[in-house]
Amino acid sequence: MIEIKKSICPYDCPSTCGFLMEVEDGRIIRVKNDPDHPVSCNGICRKTQHYEKDIYSKDRILTPLKRAGAKGSGIFAPISWEEAVREITDRWKAIIEESGPEAILPWNYSGVMSDIQRKCGDAFFNRMGAARLVQTLCSPAKGAGYASVAGKTGCLDPHELMDSDMYIIWGSNMAATRLQALVDLNRTENRGKRKILIDTYANPAARYFDETICIKAGTDGALALAMMHVLEEEGLSDQAFLLDYTEGYGVFRETLAAYTPEWAQEETGIPADRIRRLAREYAAAKAPAIILGSGNSRYGNGGMTVRLIVILSLFTGAWKQPGGGLCGCTPIDRPYVDMDRILRPDFRKNPARSLNINQTASALALSGKDAVRSFYVYGGNPANTVSNQEGVIEGLNREDLFTVVHERFMTETALYADIVLPATFSVEQHDIYRSYGYCTLGTAWPVIDPPGECKSDWDTFCLLARAMGYEEDYFKQTAEEMLLDILNHPTAAVEALPEDKKKILKSGGSIAMPYSDHLKVGTPSGRFRIVNEEMAEPVPRYIPSYGNKREETEGTKALASEMNSDENRYPLHLIASPSVYTLNSEFRDREDLLKGRGPQKLIIHTEDAAARGILDGEEITAYNDLAAVAFQAVVSDRIARGNVVCEGVYRRDQCRGGKAFNALTHERLSDLAEGTTMNDNMVEIRRLTYAGQ
Ligand SMILES: Nc1nc2c(c(=O)[nH]1)N[C@H]1C(S)=C(S)[C@@H](COP(=O)(O)OP(=O)(O)OC[C@H]3O[C@@H](n4cnc5c(=O)[nH]c(N)nc54)[C@H](O)[C@@H]3O)O[C@H]1N2
Ligand SMILES: Nc1nc2c(c(=O)[nH]1)N[C@H]1C(S)=C(S)[C@@H](COP(=O)(O)OP(=O)(O)OC[C@H]3O[C@@H](n4cnc5c(=O)[nH]c(N)nc54)[C@H](O)[C@@H]3O)O[C@H]1N2
Numbered sequence: 001m002i003e004i005k006k007s008i009c010p011y012d013c014p015s016t017c018g019f020l021m022e023v024e025d026g027r028i029i030r031v032k033n034d035p036d037h038p039v040s041c042n043g044i045c046r047k048t049q050h051y052e053k054d055i056y057s058k059d060r061i062l063t064p065l066k067r068a069g070a071k072g073s074g075i076f077a078p079i080s081w082e083e084a085v086r087e088i089t090d091r092w093k094a095i096i097e098e099s100g101p102e103a104i105l106p107w108n109y110s111g112v113m114s115d116i117q118r119k120c121g122d123a124f125f126n127r128m129g130a131a132r133l134v135q136t137l138c139s140p141a142k143g144a145g146y147a148s149v150a151g152k153t154g155c156l157d158p159h160e161l162m163d164s165d166m167y168i169i170w171g172s173n174m175a176a177t178r179l180q181a182l183v184d185l186n187r188t189e190n191r192g193k194r195k196i197l198i199d200t201y202a203n204p205a206a207r208y209f210d211e212t213i214c215i216k217a218g219t220d221g222a223l224a225l226a227m228m229h230v231l232e233e234e235g236l237s238d239q240a241f242l243l244d245y246t247e248g249y250g251v252f253r254e255t256l257a258a259y260t261p262e263w264a265q266e267e268t269g270i271p272a273d274r275i276r277r278l279a280r281e282y283a284a285a286k287a288p289a290i291i292l293g294s295g296n297s298r299y300g301n302g303g304m305t306v307r308l309i310v311i312l313s314l315f316t317g318a319w320k321q322p323g324g325g326l327c328g329c330t331p332i333d334r335p336y337v338d339m340d341r342i343l344r345p346d347f348r349k350n351p352a353r354s355l356n357i358n359q360t361a362s363a364l365a366l367s368g369k370d371a372v373r374s375f376y377v378y379g380g381n382p383a384n385t386v387s388n389q390e391g392v393i394e395g396l397n398r399e400d401l402f403t404v405v406h407e408r409f410m411t412e413t414a415l416y417a418d419i420v421l422p423a424t425f426s427v428e429q430h431d432i433y434r435s436y437g438y439c440t441l442g443t444a445w446p447v448i449d450p451p452g453e454c455k456s457d458w459d460t461f462c463l464l465a466r467a468m469g470y471e472e473d474y475f476k477q478t479a480e481e482m483l484l485d486i487l488n489h490p491t492a493a494v495e496a497l498p499e500d501k502k503k504i505l506k507s508g509g510s511i512a513m514p515y516s517d518h519l520k521v522g523t524p525s526g527r528f529r530i531v532n533e534e535m536a537e538p539v540p541r542y543i544p545s546y547g548n549k550r551e552e553t554e555g556t557k558a559l560a561s562e563m564n565s566d567e568n569r570y571p572l573h574l575i576a577s578p579s580v581y582t583l584n585s586e587f588r589d590r591e592d593l594l595k596g597r598g599p600q601k602l603i604i605h606t607e608d609a610a611a612r613g614i615l616d617g618e619e620i621t622a623y624n625d626l627a628a629v630a631f632q633a634v635v636s637d638r639i640a641r642g643n644v645v646c647e648g649v650y651r652r653d654q655c656r657g658g659k660a661f662n663a664l665t666h667e668r669l670s671d672l673a674e675g676t677t678m679n680d681n682m683v684e685i686r687r688l689t690y691a692g693q
């Protein structure tokens with residue numbers, strides 16, 4: 001008999017789709033979209049249409065493993081959970097005794113984007129007093145830039161975009177990352193509405209839009225300022241809205257005179273008259289929506305760039321109109337889940353040092369009394385996803401570092417573990433999921449039993465807690481009890497829901513939450529803050545990214561002095577774009593998906609390639625002070641000159657020379673929120689030459 005069960009997509013994706021799973025004899029035989037789900041009624045992406053292939057992959061880790069060869073050799077022997085837990089906790093007790101709990105560094109990021117399984121480790125490591133990981137890998141500069149202007153105001157939920165009359169898709173590869181919204185944008189009702197992509201290259205979503213404007217990496221702030229210059233110069237800004245709903249407009253407006261389209265042309269590479277036309281088109285629309293991706297926030301000036309784009313979205317008063325304003329930041333303006341019940345900040349008795357996730361290599365290189373002595377990785381793959389990949393590997397290779405990795409697959413990181421613990425898939429665990437791209441909330445009960453000896457993060461932390469002697473009741477609950485505890489202690493947002501929606505949450509499924517009121521401005525004054533006195537730079541202005549810094553000016557000295565790259569030596573901006581076939585380092589077990597992606601490629605402008613004698617399809621090396629990495633060249637004229645783009649995260653062992661993209665990225669942080677600057681690195685490229693050539 002076939003049973004149909006509901007589940008929720010756990011991956012780091014703004015859609016948080018719902019699944020219907022066909023289960024026969026305890027085995028998932030088919031995965032479909034849940035047509036009742038507010039977002040996945042549009043369908044699910046190619047990655048999860050065969051989610052069962054990942055769940056039943058032959059590559060899954062099914063038992064705890066202990067290293068039986070050199071670090072990185074991949075030689076492991078199976079052990080029991082009892083042995084694994086004893087070994088881990090004996091080592092931890094000794095380390096805590098000798099060096100204190102801060103010598104243990106947990107590392108967790110976006111493997112599963114739920115609240116319980118993803119976050120339960122915080123309670124455990126709070127109780128332990130371990131070092132804290134500053135989790136700013138994805139796009140924190142975007143969040144901070146948005147909040148500096150809009151505070152807690154919710155931006156547009158993508159469903160509201162049906163009412164917009166023009167779309168500017170700004171730095172988002174929607175074909176990969178916002179598929180459901182892309183489908184909505186292309187519905188019949190939206191035909192004829194202008195759709196313009198502003199991106200470093202014509203990404204895979206470009207063909208769904210009317211036009212692509214290619215921009216030099218990291219210069220979007222200059223474009224936004226020049227657009228506002230034109231709006232002011234031509235009397236197109238909405239004075240009444242700016243005076244009623246914002247603060248600091250007068251002061252900021254004075255600064256706009258200098259940001260002419262001709263000036264911006266120099267920075268961005270976009271012709272001045274195109275900038276003028278774009279500003280006029282934007283002003284002529286009644287309810288234009290800017291759909292802001294994360295790409296342009298991953299720069300040394302990323303926070304400022306986002307501030308300027310958010311301010312631009314206010315200039316024509318679009319926020320007053322249904323569908324007008326800004327989409328792509330957080331649409332949620334109130335808590336859906338009482339997170340402290342899961343995180344348990346009260347368990348922490350010591351302040352503990354903080355180490356930034358983007359500087360994992362540096363953290364693992366600390367020595368003496370500051371050394372990290374044990375590294376516990378769950379829901380992440382630092383050996384591939386963070387900056388300075390070679391530095392991270394060097395750290396993981398340290399004989400005196402005791403590394404535990406809780407994983408579903410033998411990732412680059414797991415290869416260096418002393419102990420590997422087998423992890424469950426989302427369909428084998430209880431959880432609650434808040435979307436980060438829509439106003440939705442959902443709960444999921446397990447669909448199948450875990451295979452082999454796989455255990456969830458929750459169950460693993462409870463086992464480790466018992467062996468560490470932690471007596472708190474928290475660690476004696478099951479994940480289901482935790483889920484019920486959350487549902488029994490609803491936040492005001494959930495309490496206010498009608499009974500039928502609450503019932504869905506109690507039995508497993510997803511619901512739409514109300515959109516936020518975009519004009520109920522969530523700042524202390526109730527106005528958007530164009531000028532924000534709480535910021536280090538109260539009045540927003542153009543600051544160049546690391547890669548675009550040509551000369552040192554007062555105020556940028558600190559940034560400039562951190563620059564390792566020299567414009568002339570490394571003239572090309574290296575950018576990471578998401579792949580439609582994979583999601584960060586997930587789905588790399590899937591031959592069918594990998595086939596579509598091919599080898600690690602680098603997209604290069606025709607003239608940049610010609611200047612270096614590089615032909616389409618040739619093997620090339622990209623290099624800078626950190627490393628040299630092999631790519632296959634994709635020569636194109638649909639990319640801004642000076643930019644080079646790689647789509648997707650590749651397995652190191654599938655790259656020639658064993659190095660992937662992040663071997664070329666520095667540990668420098670963004671201007672706001674200590675975020676990644678993954679897109680703000682310079683390289684030079686050359687044809688790959690072999691010995692003797
Ligand atoms: N299939 C798939 N889906 C994914 C992911 C994936 O890897 N694959 N990743 C997931 C994750 S972790 C996240 S955070 C979200 C992100 O999803 P979004 O927030 O929608 O952002 P991205 O699509 O990552 O944005 C990348 C785009 O930004 C562009 N870009 C880079 N620098 C600049 C710049 O300076 N200016 C401009 N204008 N554009 C720039 C890149 O060229 C690229 O097209 O997507 C998630 N969804
Ligand atoms: N070159 C390049 N680098 C990037 C990006 C890029 O586009 N290009 N994207 C960046 C972005 S936006 C992000 S958010 C980061 C993401 O970086 P990471 O958080 O490191 O994400 P993943 O690579 O997806 O690794 C997640 C791992 O968690 C495991 N996992 C899944 N579910 C569970 C679970 O329930 N329990 C446990 N214990 N493990 C589980 C998966 O098997 C997978 O190996 O990468 C960043 N790095």
Ligand code: SF4
Nearest residue numbers: 009013015016017045
């Ligand atoms: S990865 Fe994104 S688009 Fe694909 S099913 Fe999951 S939430 Fe939906």
Ligand SMILES: [Mo]
Nearest residue numbers: 012137138139
């Ligand atoms: Mo991300």
